[in-house]
Amino acid sequence: MKPSIVVYRDVPDDLLARLSAECDVHRVREIDPDIDPSVKPLLAQADAILGSGGNIDARFLAMAPKLRVASTITVGYDNFDVTALSEHNVVLMHTPDVLTETVADATMALVLATARRMIISSERVKRGEWTQSITPDWYGCDVHHKTMGIVGMGRIGDALARRAHCGFGMNILYHARSRHEKTENAYQAQYRSLDALLSESDFVCITLPLTKETHHLFSREQFEKMKRSAILVNIGRGAVIDETALAQALADNTILAAGLDVFEQEPLSPDSPLLSLPNVVLMPHIGSATHETRYAMAACAVDNVIRALNRDVSQNCVNPQALQH
Numbered sequence: 001m002k003p004s005i006v007v008y009r010d011v012p013d014d015l016l017a018r019l020s021a022e023c024d025v026h027r028v029r030e031i032d033p034d035i036d037p038s039v040k041p042l043l044a045q046a047d048a049i050l051g052s053g054g055n056i057d058a059r060f061l062a063m064a065p066k067l068r069v070a071s072t073i074t075v076g077y078d079n080f081d082v083t084a085l086s087e088h089n090v091v092l093m094h095t096p097d098v099l100t101e102t103v104a105d106a107t108m109a110l111v112l113a114t115a116r117r118m119i120i121s122s123e124r125v126k127r128g129e130w131t132q133s134i135t136p137d138w139y140g141c142d143v144h145h146k147t148m149g150i151v152g153m154g155r156i157g158d159a160l161a162r163r164a165h166c167g168f169g170m171n172i173l174y175h176a177r178s179r180h181e182k183t184e185n186a187y188q189a190q191y192r193s194l195d196a197l198l199s200e201s202d203f204v205c206i207t208l209p210l211t212k213e214t215h216h217l218f219s220r221e222q223f224e225k226m227k228r229s230a231i232l233v234n235i236g237r238g239a240v241i242d243e244t245a246l247a248q249a250l251a252d253n254t255i256l257a258a259g260l261d262v263f264e265q266e267p268l269s270p271d272s273p274l275l276s277l278p279n280v281v282l283m284p285h286i287g288s289a290t291h292e293t294r295y296a297m298a299a300c301a302v303d304n305v306i307r308a309l310n311r312d313v314s315q316n317c318v319n320p321q322a323l324q325h
Ligand code: NAP
Pocket: 075, 076, 077, 096, 097, 099, 103, 151, 152, 153, 154, 155, 156, 157, 175, 176, 177, 178, 179, 207, 208, 209, 210, 211, 213, 214, 235, 236, 237, 261, 262, 285, 286, 287, 288, 289
């Protein structure tokens, strides 16, 4: 008998066909039984799940007693309780590498759009305000040859450092849990404590995962350590920043501006104070959202689940030890 899999995000037809050759596929719109109770009997029989989002914790796992593999179409996995998964002998597969370059492009785009005030300028042109030569109130600030501080120097941080240093002649500072000598040598990147990075950087770019340690790592205290001319860009996860404190810091010009792809609550609440600020660029979590990369991520997630169901967790597995139980 084929293993049973619940697929809870859109997957291209050819990839679904590849999955169907190996598994009994059950497609649902929603993985949370509290939102759609009809998923409950499918979870009771599921050997695997594949999708993105949802809150996969001990309570969820209790509803899926046969589950062996969870395959997320993301590299970040903060919505999974990895300890609970391992205790239930469920391996978690994710999609690193295939999205790295695309997310680094999006981060650089946010740096440029925020510094050069591209979105607000476009809105002004569309409103018919470009009626004579522009005046200094349209000006932005330079990016090239400035100092970029990258917080989190993993796959995406390294790809961002390459763009910023090799393409824009930027001076690179970084902060992570460990030293990254390859990046230091390739892009003359210098390690800093978080406080030193904040005080020296013109651009502070967050490429961190969300964990207990990084939750609200950026709050009022950190914004006050930054230059008043600094721009903050977050492509990691929204809750790394205390968003209320950020809105306040932007409103009272503690920092110059921010470019954000991720938020504490997604989609962003209509009540968010960020919506009314002129010095913030807001993107709807589009870091990896190109046709090519979203296809590559789905293909990676499908390959991951097929391999893991065959007990191969040699690649892209967050908790390979779960197999040993
Ligand atoms: P990665 O290779 O695992 O890199 C993560 C980096 O964060 C590492 O350098 C790590 O330090 C550092 N780090 C983790 N905890 C830290 C802490 N407490 N203090 C300081 N540094 C810490 O991950 P990645 O592939 O670059 O992806 C990073 C994150 O980007 C993902 O987890 C996801 O949340 C986010 N993301 C967002 C989008 C989007 O669409 N906006 C798309 C993809 C990914 P060490 O190197 O010292 O271990």
